[in-house]
Amino acid sequence: MKPAPFDYFAPKTIDQALEQLDRGAGDATILAGGQTLLPLLALRMSTPGIIVDINRIPELQGISRERGATRIAPVTRQNAALANAELAAVLPMLTKALSHVGHFQTRNRGTVGGSISLGEPAAELPAAAVALGAEIEAHSVNGSRRIPATEFYIGPYATVLEPDELVTAIHFPDWASGSVTVFHEVARRPGDFALVGLVGAVTLDQGRVSRAGLAWFGMGPTPIRAAATEAAMLGQNAAQLDWAGLAELAVSETDPFEDHSASADYRRGVGRSIFARTLCEALNKGAMA
Amino acid sequence: MNAPISGAGRYIGQRVLRKEDLRLLTGRGQFVDDVSIAGVLHVAYVRSEIARGRIVSMDLEAARALHGVHAVLTAADLGKFNARCSNMHLHHNDGPITRPLTEEFVRYVGDPIAMVLADSRYIAEDAVALVWVDYEEEDPLITVEDAMSGPLVHPDRESNVLLQIGLPPNPEFEKIMASATHVVTGTLRHQRIAQSTMEARGVVSNPTGMDELTVHIGCQSTHIASAAIAQAFELPENKVRVVAKDVGGGFGLKAQPWREEVGAIAASLLLRRPVKWIEDRFEALTTSCPARESDITTTMAFDKDAKLLALACVYNSNNGAYPHMPDAGMPVMMFMPGPYRIPVYQFVGKAWLTNTVGLGGYRAPWAIEALARESLFDKAARQIGIDPIEIRRRNLLTASEVPCLNALGLEIDNITPMECLDNLLTKIDVPAFRAEQAEGRKQGRYLGLGIATYIEPTAANGVFPLLSDHAQITIDHAGKVIANLSTHSQGQGIETTHAQIIAEQLGVNVDDVTIYQDDSTRSGFGPGGAGSRQAVVAGAAIIRAAKILTDKVKAIAAHALNANPNDVTIEDGMVKVAGAEAMSRSLKEIAELAYGDAKRLPPDMEGGLEAQYRYTAERMFTHASAAHACIVEVDRETGFTNILRWISSEDCGVQINPAIVEGQIAGGLAQAIGVVLHEEFTIDARGNPTAVTFKDYHLPAITDVPTFEYTHITTPSFSDGGFRGVGEGGMIIGGPTLLNAIADAMLPFGPLPDALPMSPTKLHNLMQNEPVV
């Protein structure tokens, strides 16, 4: 379990990184926290010719406020984001999701941008990005674009990013203060990927659902936004929601798989019960607040 | 005179802190990968990518040409060094001929077909990636069912049954079955387990001098390793030195050097270079003799009083292609009757060959007996309508019934399962639990209580090399104690426990005793860590050697001080004469005399303070007894099992160090929890292992293992010291205790599935039924 040989570069600026990705022409892989990449390299499931380590680019680290949103630079360590009090105040849903990412030790290296741009379907942060309406900003030598998280994921570990593109920021829009955190993860052991996971936020306005963002993880080839379920909740009186019906609808939006940890039926069944219970508990808490 | 060991000595029975920990906590242990030798070559194996087929051609040129690669060897290149592996009994048991490298036919995914030797493991793996192999692939046999109907795994054998064992059919059996009031049958399918020592296997082989070989290897006995290596390469055993200071877990996996270790040694002999092979986790989880995969169907017949009349078992084991030794269930058959009164007993067991990696022994290789028997007792209790505790009470052998011969003719004596059960039940309020359980069910909470009893056969005596252990104890000229023992530790803490025995016996401070067991050339032959024997057999050897040594010290002191030897004692390193305080001498002073002043020794006495003893247990087995209980809750929403409480009640005889006893029990219990709930070495239809990382192979984490509660009885065994052994008990009893608790919790939903593990998917699926309360 030793990585195959590669050329290693550690650019100091975004521009240098983009040039190397451009020159790498598809043979270059970006190294952020490395907590998922290094196992793949060690197993030689990934054998890039070039590694572009973006850990020494200062502009790629840190959390800042921008108008109506929070900007998280990709190399921000998961534990640093988890400990960020301002983030916890404006996006408690994201903080909650961060607390379930990997282990304490891997969160010290693992990055927010790394997890979001890898697109492991059972990981917390990609689903959080989808649920919360984040946009992913990517640069290449040819320019930049902002991709809604809902359009970012196309399969397990597959995204719309081009090989020469580098994620430079993730923009999480604000949610009205008092919005309710929705989070539940069913995993065998702490740090394991989810068998079933649900993350998101709901905003209530005078008892009615004014905004909802919900996404599943571990329930299909990508994080899955429960878009129809969100739509069905909008405008409804939170106290009178048909939980059984919504749970059924939300699960019908998923596409779960079978692996040796759980069957697809298991994922659907557990999804149904955690959806109803998690939402119900969250909204009750929200109504009390 | 030394007091006999009673369990409450200065050191015996004390929670002495471990000597090993000082080096292990500070990173100064020496595990096999920590051995570095100049010029060493690193091995990576080229392994079969298919489970069954013929190698048509292999292109090694690119690999051989890679800078930093010294050799790429095939079976043909190894020639006579492609030596036959033997098991820990140092014979082949009529198993398939097992050599490091396969020649033409590959028989499992991962079958080694070539080996690269390079300047680093990095380069060796680079070279492996450059090897091109062309196969003619055949459909593999993966399961026992496949083996029953498929083509031969080893064409030179007559069938895919590697071994069949059984008891002659008992004519009484059918009659009893026909007339018994209650007949209960159950099948249990035990999954394949990856042994998962935290330190995987490894070897550093160093040919030294003209014809000597020094081998550093992860092993469970330096002596078995040395003998097996000598046998494989037809070397004189006294030229093979095996060194193993720290070994990161054994569990049976490291009981003998196997294909990859023998291959690395072969390469070192061929190339006359030091060679290192360190197994990585991918190899450990895919090609490192996993364990257990077997199924057993058990039938019990009871009379109207729920007393067992007969027991019958049919056992089949998936041995893979090259098992450590054929497993047709011999120990399962031997230990199935356990602590119970069983008038009539039948057993048939078969070992099946398949195109999977060969099976190895893993802590209590027979543990399925307790799983099958104890879960069937619970099923019988439910069918008959009596309490699971009561059915055990009616069938356990009582103190007045032993000694006796069990249905197999094995002697059962000096056991205390009933006492353990009684003691257990003082720690748990069963009626209160039943009330809580009934109340819980009304609220949709599914609690279960599981209880199991067993006797653990320890210190087996009779099959080579499980015969005797040796202790050689020296008080050096400075008055400090060195002991060379035939034992070996892979974490058991023998440097501490056995130092405690010595310190107790010699009357010295435990800090002044140092144990060595890391070098086959320094200590007497012994089987090391195997079969929960080291406390019992080596412990007794120590007691006898120490007695010889103590007598000598007394004789020398008495002679020098003109006292009666019977008045001399050794306490805390001081040699004292009763009633004559002023005549006290330090052990150092006596040692100086013994080594340096022959004139002052008793006439004809040999100088020095050295003694040795080889001890053989008088009986075929010593037995430890136990009863355990655990309480679980199964969550209907997720199918997750949460262990709420676990109580261990055991009798392992005199405890040398209760903290180490409890550590052995806890470790076994955690592995049993892994078996029942978490672990599974899965294989797809083409024979590819599919749980190849610790992300997918679920070892129990700290959150999966509850805090265990312990209660001890300490009935001395028949051996000197009164120790019984405790290495495998937790593993044996843990499985059925937990399985019974889950079955009890799931009762409203119906019987559990046959196949382990009881994963969330299986339990959740069962819980889709409406509960019948």
Added chain:
Amino acid sequence: MSDHEISMTVNGRTCTSRVEGRMTLGDFLREKVGQTGVHMACEHGVCGACTILVDGLAVRSCLMFAVQADGADVTTVEGAAAPDGSLSPVQQAMRECHALQCGFCTPGVVMTLTSLTQGATKSDEKTLLNAMSGHLCRCTGYQGIRKAIKQLAAGEAA
């Protein structure tokens, strides 16, 4: 493949070396710096045996390349005890609680608990237990580790 001249502080000493880009930090510490207390047990970041401190933070040394630690301050288990060899509070607690058997997973456990209890850092039992979920031990059933955690948390609270 690329080679890199790197320099880092390991247990208080400066180490300079040339390494291939692909060499993991764990392999580097073992092979080039002789810190064989860094145990490689899974090489894919799950078991935790290779955990060390990089700039004070507990990380998996199998999940970093040595070149990435250029300029860093690294502490391995060899650097956990006091210079006079006396055990650190974590090591002492683990010894007193019989928190190890074979000792192979132990260095990583020591370093995780060290990172959460050293200097002014205080952690409650829950935090320590949660961090321990990132370590696998096959021998002990975690009983002694739980005890040590309790003891450390109580000590920190005192």
